Each structure stands twice: as C-alpha cells, then as structure tokens.
Amino acid sequence: MNKRFQKLATPYLIWLYILALFPAVFMFGLMFFNMEGIDTDEISFTFENFKQLAEPSTRIALLNSLKFSVLSTALCILLGYITAYFLYKSHIQNKFLVLTILILPMWSNLLLRTQALANIMEPNNIFTSLFHIQVKEDAVGIAGGDLAVIIGSVFTYLPFMILPIYTALEKIDPMLEEASLDLGSNEFTTFRRVTLPLSLKGVVTGSVMVFLPCMSGFAIPEILGKGNIVMIGNIIEQFFKNMNYNIGSLLAIVILILILASIALVNKFDKDGETVL
Amino acid sequence: MKWVWRHQLICSFILTIVVIFSLTSCSTRRQLLILNWGEYINDDLVTAFEKEYNCTVSISIAESNELFYAKIKSGTTAYDLVVPSDYMVEKMYNKGLLQPIDFTKLPDYHEDDLLPGVKAIIEQLELTFPEARAYLVPYLWGTFGLMYNKNKKGLEEVIVEKEGWDPYFNKELLPKGTKVGMYNVPRFAYATTMFYQEKSPNIVTDETLSASKKILTNGKFDQWGTDQLKKQIASGNLDLAFMYTGDFLDQLYIELQGGTPLDEISFDIYIPEATIAFMDNLVIPKKARHVDLAHEFINYMVQKEQAYLNASVVGYCTPYQSAYDMIVNYEIVDEKWIEYFNEDDYGKDWLKNWSYAMQTYYPLPKPTDEIQFRGTVLSNKNLTNQDLTRITNMVNNAKVA
Structure with a gap:
C-alpha cells in the first residue's frame, strides 16, 4: 500500500486510542478502587468489588445475555443467509434498491423503533385503538417475555447479517459455479461445496456484528422485556447511574473479556484474517 | 511552495477557531446557567425573564440527582442554579458545594406563604440538616x-x-x-x-x-x-x-x-x-459565577403569577399557598389567564380541571x-x-x- 495513503488512517488511530483503548485501561484501573463517581476525595483500594460477580443477579444476567445473543445470532444467520442468497440468485434488475429497502428501518431512531415494536406486542396497541377493537380484559401480549426480546434483536440486527453475506456471495466468481455444474455436480452439491464455503466469511463477519451489540445491549431487553428480563448491560447501566463506576467498570471489563475471547475464537477459524480484523 | 501552503492551512484553521469562539462567547448580555430536570420549567417564563432582565438563560438537563451531584462536584461548567431534591441538597451541603442564599435579595419570597406540606418536608429535612432553610428555595414538590x-x-x-x-x-x-x-x-x-x-x-x-x-x-x-x-x-x-x-x-x-x-x-x-x-429546590452552587442574576431568577420564579404559570406545565405541586389558591379559585382568576389557557391549546375546562386535580391529589390538610x-x-x-x-x-x- 502507498505510504502516503497510510497516513490517512492516523485520525482513526487517534480516535481509537482516545475513545476505546484509553477508557478500557481506565476502567481496568477503576475495578480495584472504591469511590463515588470519579471523585478522588475518598478513594480507597479494594477487592470488594469482585464480590459483585458472586451475586445471583450478575450470574443470571450474564447467562441471559449469552443466551439471547446466541439465539438472536443463530436466527439472524438463518434468516439473513436465506434473504441474501435469494437476492443474489434472483434476476431483479435493481438489487441495490432491494438492499436499500432492507436497511430502511435503520434510518429511524433505534429507541423509537423499539418502542413502536413494544406497543404492537401489547394487547392494547395502536391497531386496536385505530380500529376501535374491543380487547378482552385478560388478553396478554408477548411483550415482557423472551420471545419479544429475541424478535426485537433480530429485527434490529438482521441488516448487519444480510449485508456482509450478500457481499461475500457477490464476490464469488460465477465461473466457479458453472465449472462445478459442468463437472457433474447438481445444484445442491454446488451450493454445499462451492457457494457455501466461499460465503462463510460473510457469515462470520455478520455473526460478530450481531453478537457484539446483543451481548452488551440494554435498551432492547429493557423496553421489550418490560424490565423483567435482566441482562448484564442493564446491570452495568444501573451501577453507572448510581455513580458506582467501580462495579460498573468491573462488569464492563468482564463482557469485554468475553467479547475478545469470542473474536479470538473467530480468528482461529479464519486464518486469513480477512473477515474481522 | 509547499511550506507556504502548509502555513496558510494552519493560519486559516486558527482563524476559523477564533471566529467560532468569538461568535459563541462574545455576547455582551449576562448569562445564567441552569441545571434542571427535563421538561421541568415553563419555557414562556424563561423567555419572559430573558427579556425583562436582558440576559440569556441556558438550561442544561440531567436525569438524576446523582448526575446533578456529579456535575456540580466536577465543576467543569459553573452552573448558577441547580434543582436537586431534598436529600441531594443535604449531600451537596455536606460536601461544601453550596453557598447560602441571600434572602435579602429575594423580596418576593415569603416563608409563611409555603404550603403546610412543604413546611413539613423542610422540618423533616431539618432533623438531619439543621441549616436547610438557609440554602434552598422550594421549587416544586x-x-x-x-x-x-x-x-x-x-x-x-x-x-x-x-x-x-x-x-x-x-x-x-x-x-x-x-x-x-x-x-x-x-x-x-x-x-x-x-x-x-x-x-x-x-x-x-x-x-x-x-x-x-x-x-x-x-x-x-x-x-x-x-x-x-x-x-x-x-x-x-x-x-x-x-x-x-x-x-x-x-x-x-x-x-x-x-x-x-x-x-x-x-x-x-x-x-x-x-x-x-419529595421536594425539588433551587440552590446556588459555590462555584456559581452569576450569583446576583441567580437570585434575580429565584425571586422571579417565586412570584405568585410565575409560580402559577410554572405549575401548569408539570404534574407536580407549587410550594406557594398564593399560587395554589390561584389555581384552586379558578372562577375569580384574571381575564388574561383565561386567554393564556385557551381551549385550543389546553382543551375544554382546563382551569376547572386543574383546580380539581390540585384539590384532589395535593389536598390541603383540614384542621380536623x-x-x-x-x-x-x-x-x-x-x-x-x-x-x-x-x-x-x-x-x-x-x-x-
């Protein structure tokens, strides 16, 4: 690569150091102290914060986060791959337009979208009030349950899965498929032995992009779970709100480690290092 | 050639920054910095105050008492007025973050005009914070x-x-x-x-x-x-x-x-x-830079009509008996308020309903x-x-x- 172009990356590197690396190191330090906010008046060194990891709520919240991120990612892979594959195979003239429509919901605010979704999931929602439908008194909606949170996560993060898979599929040389068919494979074998392996990188990229925000997110479970489903993101938010940055940082570092571990895992499978980093 | 170009770039960059700064800060008007809760003030009052006292009021928002505390403690912005709740006033006082209010600068504030409920809250506060009265002016409760x-x-x-x-x-x-x-x-x-x-x-x-x-x-x-x-x-x-x-x-x-x-x-x-x-209060941080203007603002907000207008935008109760009476006795209220709370903006019977709401949900205690x-x-x-x-x-x- 041209050296002069490399200089263009400098602003990004500075950005990365200031807004990602420095806070992470700072949070790592905060784990070992006890103070109020970032107030050095009554600061004391302590390992007390680590007791937080033994709280049942922390353990269950971590498990919840893992469970919901794995489920949402799996569903996104399934739905995202099917969508991307059929779009890739179809003879639509303007595929760009279709892709634009797919990411269209992302043009509106995430919180607003989630609130709207929560409304639809309630027994008394915008439709029942628009059409004056009498709702039974004991009717129950799906909001507040596991299903609602999964639907919300998939709805929000699906575009992050479709786009990289579609890009990976588009990159495949069509001649490879033709060659496979010429050499006697049927359509299914061609897909299984040529297209799928070549598009897996897109799947990996997409999975990372869905898994990470699911793992650390707190707005979607808060709104769609109606506060009943506690994820690790919610607990971190709570502690930061209470000005207990120490325990907040500790938990944030725990997810950071989990996330780094999962990226390392991905990297192990993807030796070219093309997908993520 | 290259050298010249680079210097031009740096010079123009510095110039831009200087221009931006002078545009934002070079106003000759006095400025009052308030740290408030979201949707917790009648904006009409702010505009009227700015006009009457020839100043700019800029309001920042925080969503919890703990954030108020953090912002005042860090002192990166020297707020002139904050609206913390009861227990947070006590904490700010204990940490030495507040200055006493100069009640001689508040000719329109009358302690006897406070509602019984507000007096009771202040008395509860005084059990652990005897100096409470000198540091706060009730805002809403x-x-x-x-x-x-x-x-x-x-x-x-x-x-x-x-x-x-x-x-x-x-x-x-x-x-x-x-x-x-x-x-x-x-x-x-x-x-x-x-x-x-x-x-x-x-x-x-x-x-x-x-x-x-x-x-x-x-x-x-x-x-x-x-x-x-x-x-x-x-x-x-x-x-x-x-x-x-x-x-x-x-x-x-x-x-x-x-x-x-x-x-x-x-x-x-x-x-x-x-x-x-709970009771939210106007307090002046020690680091405030426009202390006189802050007092003028407090004195403005505690006036009967201002307190009346301010209570109309939120579901909380005014701390002042005189403003409370104005809301309750809506039949004898001044013509201009009927115009202000017109039917298009406030719906039918707003003044009557408001009066009902105050009497029902923030009732005055009966002597019995x-x-x-x-x-x-x-x-x-x-x-x-x-x-x-x-x-x-x-x-x-x-x-x-």
Missing part, C-alpha cells in the same frame, strides 16, 4: 402513589378499602389477572416494601434487605418501568403501578387536553398514608385531620454507598428469582 386502571373490575374498591400496600404486594387480594408494575429505581422499590411493613424507608440492615427481597419476589410484578408505567395504565395494558403522583397527573393532563372529559378518564391514583414525598401531611422524605444521610449497592443487588436478585 409532590408525593408518590398507586395509579390504577378504573376499568379493571373490583380493583378500585380493593385498593381504597385495604389502603394500598397490602393488595399491591399480594396478588391474591387483587381481582384475577390484575397486572401490576413497579417503579424501576431500586431505592424506590425498597422504600415501598418498607412502607408495607410499616417501617422507615431510610434504614438498611441485613434483615430489612432480606425481608424486602421476599416481598418483592412475592409481588410477581408484570413490569418494571419508569415513565412508561403511566402510559401503560392509560392504554389498559397495566392495571396498577407505583409512581410519582406527578406522572399520573401528566397523563391526566394529556388526556384532558386531548379532549377526554374528566368523568371518562379510565385511571385514577390512590395515595397511601405512608409513601414517598389527624395526619397533617402524608409522606416520608427519602434521606440517604445514614446510608453508605455500600448500602445503596446492596439495595440495587437485592432488587435485581428479587427480579431474577
């Missing part, structure tokens, strides 16, 4: 209560008959299928369980924590929320929830201003005898009343940060149990 869905058969009767807390925590006492919500702030949730056990919400011990956890777990709440609760009840997706009386009134005002007549409103609130009371004031002020005086963390963990553990 209120209580917490149990908002309920009137359309749920049998619910209203149970709540009123059993006086709130028993049915709230015991689903078997409530009509079948009643959906109950809890306010999603651990400190408040803990306080409700203490009221239920007829104890003070300001004590934390291992026993009270484990008792509280049991009560919260048995409560089997359908929703933990904050601002959403009132809308959920109004739309019929929730039947009962603990919240600020002001939250309930906000929703009531929205419905009334949207044209629903008062007798068709589908929800109401029950305020138990033991509940949380045994209890002159409802509610306990939350005080964190005897609570350490570890206690607050324990409350948070206890509530979370109850949620996931």
